[in-house]
Amino acid sequence: MLVEDNLNDIDLTLAALEEHHLANEIVVARDGAEALDYLYSRGKFAGRADGPPAVILLDIKMPKVSGLEVLRQMKSDPLLSTLPVVMLTSSREEPDLAASYALGANAYVVKPVDFQQFVDAVRQIGVFWAVVNEPPPRTAIQ
Amino acid sequence: MPLRDLPIRRKLMLILLLTSAVVMLLMRASFFTYEYLTFRRETMRQLSTLGEVIAANSTAALAFDNQDDAREILTALKANRHLVAAALYDGSGRLFAGYPASRPSAAFPATPGGDGFHFEQSYLSGFQPVTQREHRLGTLYLQLDTGVVMREWLWGSVQIALVLMAVIVGVAYLLSRSLQKQVSQPILALAETARAISERKNYSVRATKLGADEVGRLTDAFNQMLGEIQVLNRDLERRVLERTAELEAANGELNRSRAVFESIFENLPGLFLVLKPDLTIVTASDAYLKATMTTREKVAGQKLFDIFPDNPAEPDATGSSNLRSSLGRVLETRATDNMAIQKYDIRGPDGVFEERYWSLVNSPLLGVDRQVEYLIHRVEDVTDFVRHKPSADGDPDAMRIKLEQMEAEIFQSSQKVQASNQQLRSANAELESFSYSVSHDLRAPLRHIDGFAGLLGKSDGKQLSEKGRGYLVHISDSAKQMGTLIDDLLVFSRMGRSEMNLGPVDMRQLADETAQTIQRQEAGERKIKWKLGALPVVQGDRPMLRQVFVNLIANAVKYSRPREEAEIEVGLFDEKHEWVVFVRDNGVGFEMQYAQKLFGVFQRLHRAEEFEGTGIGLANVRRIVTRHGGRTWAESVLGSGATFYFSLPKNPGVKT
Numbered sequence: 196m197l198v199e200d201n202l203n204d205i206d207l208t209l210a211a212l213e214e215h216h217l218a219n220e221i222v223v224a225r226d227g228a229e230a231l232d233y234l235y236s237r238g239k240f241a242g243r244a245d246g247p248p249a250v251i252l253l254d255i256k257m258p259k260v261s262g263l264e265v266l267r268q269m270k271s272d273p274l275l276s277t278l279p280v281v282m283l284t285s286s287r288e289e290p291d292l293a294a295s296y297a298l299g300a301n302a303y304v305v306k307p308v309d310f311q312q313f314v315d316a317v318r319q320i321g322v323f324w325a326v327v328n329e330p331p332p333r334t335a336i337q
Numbered sequence: 338m339p340l341r342d343l344p345i346r347r348k349l350m351l352i353l354l355l356t357s358a359v360v361m362l363l364m365r366a367s368f369f370t371y372e373y374l375t376f377r378r379e380t381m382r383q384l385s386t387l388g389e390v391i392a393a394n395s396t397a398a399l400a401f402d403n404q405d406d407a408r409e410i411l412t413a414l415k416a417n418r419h420l421v422a423a424a425l426y427d428g429s430g431r432l433f434a435g436y437p438a439s440r441p442s443a444a445f446p447a448t449p450g451g452d453g454f455h456f457e458q459s460y461l462s463g464f465q466p467v468t469q470r471e472h473r474l475g476t477l478y479l480q481l482d483t484g485v486v487m488r489e490w491l492w493g494s495v496q497i498a499l500v501l502m503a504v505i506v507g508v509a510y511l512l513s514r515s516l517q518k519q520v521s522q523p524i525l526a527l528a529e530t531a532r533a534i535s536e537r538k539n540y541s542v543r544a545t546k547l548g549a550d551e552v553g554r555l556t557d558a559f560n561q562m563l564g565e566i567q568v569l570n571r572d573l574e575r576r577v578l579e580r581t582a583e584l585e586a587a588n589g590e591l592n593r594s595r596a597v598f599e600s601i602f603e604n605l606p607g608l609f610l611v612l613k614p615d616l617t618i619v620t621a622s623d624a625y626l627k628a629t630m631t632t633r634e635k636v637a638g639q640k641l642f643d644i645f646p647d648n649p650a651e652p653d654a655t656g657s658s659n660l661r662s663s664l665g666r667v668l669e670t671r672a673t674d675n676m677a678i679q680k681y682d683i684r685g686p687d688g689v690f691e692e693r694y695w696s697l698v699n700s701p702l703l704g705v706d707r708q709v710e711y712l713i714h715r716v717e718d719v720t721d722f723v724r725h726k727p728s729a730d731g732d733p734d735a736m737r738i739k740l741e742q743m744e745a746e747i748f749q750s751s752q753k754v755q756a757s758n759q760q761l762r763s764a765n766a767e768l769e770s771f772s773y774s775v776s777h778d779l780r781a782p783l784r785h786i787d788g789f790a791g792l793l794g795k796s797d798g799k800q801l802s803e804k805g806r807g808y809l810v811h812i813s814d815s816a817k818q819m820g821t822l823i824d825d826l827l828v829f830s831r832m833g834r835s836e837m838n839l840g841p842v843d844m845r846q847l848a849d850e851t852a853q854t855i856q857r858q859e860a861g862e863r864k865i866k867w868k869l870g871a872l873p874v875v876q877g878d879r880p881m882l883r884q885v886f887v888n889l890i891a892n893a894v895k896y897s898r899p900r901e902e903a904e905i906e907v908g909l910f911d912e913k914h915e916w917v918v919f920v921r922d923n924g925v926g927f928e929m930q931y932a933q934k935l936f937g938v939f940q941r942l943h944r945a946e947e948f949e950g951t952g953i954g955l956a957n958v959r960r961i962v963t964r965h966g967g968r969t970w971a972e973s974v975l976g977s978g979a980t981f982y983f984s985l986p987k988n989p990g991v992k993t
Contacts, residue, residue: 206789310784
């Protein structure tokens with residue numbers, strides 16, 4: 196799942212994932228509120244059939260509900276706290292890093308300006324979290 | 338005087354005399370006993386002999402019954418004047434003749450008793466048989482008065498004893514006189530020495546040893562003790578002297594500081610009076626004395642209200658009673674009491690009272706037991722103020738208005754201060770959010786430019802001309818370049834804003850670590866000759882100072898790249914007030930006319946194709962060094978290397 200408000204970033208991220216054939220199962224949320232709706236299967240996602248995502252790529256700076264707030268709500272809810280969350284952001288600022296880890300982020304990746312490096316980073320995240328990593332058992336989530 | 342209190346000399350003599358007298362008496366007693374026994378035996382023998390002679394002579398008279406002869410024979414006994422009685426009994430036991438003739442016959446024993454003599458009280462008497470050829474004719478009775486003899490003998494014996502005693506005691510006295518000296522003299526000498534020492538306290542005196550006996554040993558021990566006492570005494574005296582000197586010094590110091598404090602107090606610019614709780618004046622500052630027209634001598638030790646009475650010309654004066662109740666409150670509450678302005682007239686030296694107004698504050702000075710030890714009475718002469726402000730004088734409303742105005746002014750200016758503080762805070766916050774935006778929002782579009790340029794190249798690159806593909810590369814490079822610039826600018830801004838964590842920093846260790854890291858990054862592609870000198874341990878922010886070395890050494894390595902072997906030296910100048918660290922290279926150098934530009938943000942002296950970089954490194958160096966209270970400068974000759982200097986104060990008053 197990708198939570199990102201910027202269309203350009205969505206395009207670039209999906210392009211990077213596509214290069215490695217990882218883009219087919221991506222759910223995109225355009226802000227924090229939408230992401231929470233999806234995770235809790237409410238609003239326009241009420242009664243959705245698919246299970247929880249293997250990993251959430253979460254931007255910090257978003258309208259309505261920020262990435263850090265999404266992270267806070269997820270990690271304080273026992274139903275969602277085991278879902279791996281990777282912060283994927285432009286911010287290299289120390290307060291953001293510190294807050295993310297304090298709230299329980301599983302990883303923190305700064306989007307590189309260099310597209311090739313960005314592609315590499317997204318590929319590594321996708322391969323690791325969607326392929327290499329064993330997700331938490333479903334019983335722990337539902 | 339009891340025996341034990343007698344002087345040893347007398348004791349010894351007494352012992353000797355007593356001993357010899359007792360010995361003499363014992364000897365005399367035994368001798369006397371012997372003599373007495375001998376005397377008795379001898380007297381008995383003599384009487385017995387005499388009896389035998391008389392008995393022999395009396396045989397005829399008895400045989401022939403011649404009483405006259407018998408009497409005559411007995412009368413011959415007159416020669417022995419101690420023989421008091423004698424008698425002859427005939428064979429039938431009848432008294433035949435008696436001696437002396439005058440003695441009545443009844444005074445003799447009626448009949449003769451058993452033969453033999455025996456003592457009876459002071460008399461020796463007995464019976465002697467008168468026999469002739471075994472034929473007993475009668476019995477002779479003799480009675481001797483031994484008392485007189487005994488007394489004479491006894492008297493002689495006593496006389497002898499007395500003379501002997503006198504002689505012996507005399508001899509013993511003379512002997513003891515000379516002999517006791519052997520014993521008593523050393524003891525007396527020792528005692529005399531001890532007395533002399535205890536009287537004169539002179540422990541260097543030593544007792545003379547007169548022999549090797551017990552007293553001699555005692556003398557030795559005594560002298561040894563004296564030696565020890567002398568040493569201890571000397572030590573004690575030395576210590577006493579030292580302590581005395583210390584005490585005197587401390588006393589002097591105390592007096593000096595006391596004088597200093599007194600002088601400080603007396604010269605204080607305020608008007609102060611110090612009181613005991615019973616309102617006795619202890620002292621006052623010069624300013625107080627001047628304002629109240631008196632002298633310290635006149636007030637010290639006096640009661641406050643004796644010195645400063647109310648003006649008798651003003652029976653309604655309340656100054657002293659108000660002051661009295663204020664001081665009472667201070668004593669009771671142990672807290673400072675501020676008084677309203679008082680009219681309290683002061684008596685001049687000429688006895689005339691002058692009108693005065695005072696502002697008064699009374700404070701307690703508490704002792705260790707939290708009790709009031711002194712009262713500090715501080716006043717301010719507001720007479721001029723009261724007189725020159727007739728509008729306020731006696732008009733409490735005007736005063737209150739004035740006060741309220743002042744309070745309002747103070748409130749306004751504090752509001753202003755708070756406002757500018759607020760401005761400063763919001764400016765800071767703005768700066769924070771600005772750099773956050775730069776970090777986040779400026780980089781995102783750059784990333785998109787590069788990203789889509791990359792995607793375009795991938796998807797349609799083949800349809801583009803050579804030139805078009807070149808443009809795509811330029812778009813990418815420029816985007817990346819701007820990303821680096823933004824990152825560097827953010828670092829630079831953070832260097833200026835972030836908090837400094839000061840601690841001891843080993844500069845040599847930092848330089849070593851940096852050189853090693855850079856050497857590793859060059860991965861052996863470059864030949865670098867390092868020359869790292871001794872560097873100090875300074876007080877500073879370790880990560881920041883590391884950044885200084887990283888930038889300077891990396892620059893040195895970078896700009897000496899055209900050299901086959903780079904020579905990089907890090908060294909130190911130990912100045913009086915600061916450390917000056919330098920990093921020197923043998924690189925391309927720069928023209929000195931641009932030296933000042935080097936440390937500016939984005940200032941570069943070389944084209945990016947020659948030497949890569951954003952021009953932010955030295956700006957960071959300058960900012961860090963400045964925040965540590967130091968300076969930065971550089972020297973170079975174009976083409977023959979450059980030296981970059983930075984200084985750090987030895988006694989940092991760090992700017993933050």
